[in-house]
Amino acid sequence: MSEHAAQHPRQQATTVKDLEEEGEVGADYLEEFLDIVDLGGDIDIDVDHGRASVAIIASEEGDERELADLVGRDGEVLEAIQELTRLAVQVRTGNRSRLMLDINGYRAGRRAELTKIAEEAVTRVKATGDPVALESMNPFERKVCHDVVAAAGLFSESEGTEPHRHVVVMLPEESDDSQDADGLDTEGGARPGHEVTDAAAAAADDEQA
Known part of the structure; x- marks a missing residue:
């Protein structure tokens, strides 16, 4: 080469x-x-x-x-x-x-933990209607959470700056209009029904993960 x-x-x-x-x-x-x-x-x-x-x-x-x-x-x-x-x-x-x-097996185990954390946040948001902010995470961890939230029909976005960047889970109607045509916002979030996939390289979290 x-x-x-x-x-x-x-x-x-x-x-x-x-x-x-x-x-x-x-x-x-x-x-x-x-x-x-x-x-x-x-x-x-x-x-x-x-x-x-x-x-x-x-x-x-x-x-x-x-x-x-x-x-x-x-x-x-x-x-x-x-x-x-x-x-x-x-x-x-x-x-x-x-x-x-x-x-x-670290990532596999961490993925299972994050899936549970994101699912619990989804349950809280659906029950109260209030946004839920998760702990600070690296890009790989945030992407796992985005995928779980999107699959559940809710909206998520990443906020803050590294190393304190974190995922916020919310109801769809509370999200703004910053998403692009692929269902991704510029900060690596996802609108309902648009899972943050590896093919969506424009998403910031997926890009860095």
Whole structure:
């Protein structure tokens, strides 16, 4: 690949074949990374909701404890490794990568927790009619909440600035007219019936996740 391609990446991969290639390149990079830090683990590759998905899982007893160090507090180390992996894929393929990385099942577990939190907020909003503000979250976490809220027929938007950016859940009639034609507002929210999907790259939270 030319230096020009590395400096000016094309749009992110859109076909299953492209995404599978992203996953394979990402897996190669992570295998080398594990060798460097002298940690064990198996690597699974998948395509999930329009993104390449790579997971590092424990292969032997004791690996889980060591892999926990690669997750870090609130997933901070995981986010950093994911970004490095995306950059490695971009350099190799010339495509902007939105690969999702999970380590030790952290994201899967966090997704379940966030789904419950968002569902509880939906219940409160439907019962009281009042908006509910959730805790501060990173882009991945906010996107999970947006999807849950939209699927429930309510409206959500992101407010505040990093690292205190958070999701606000509200009834549809309380939302403003800032959404675009795809059902997304400029801050990464979603109107009812328009789930914030990976294909909607214009949404701020999805763009950063």
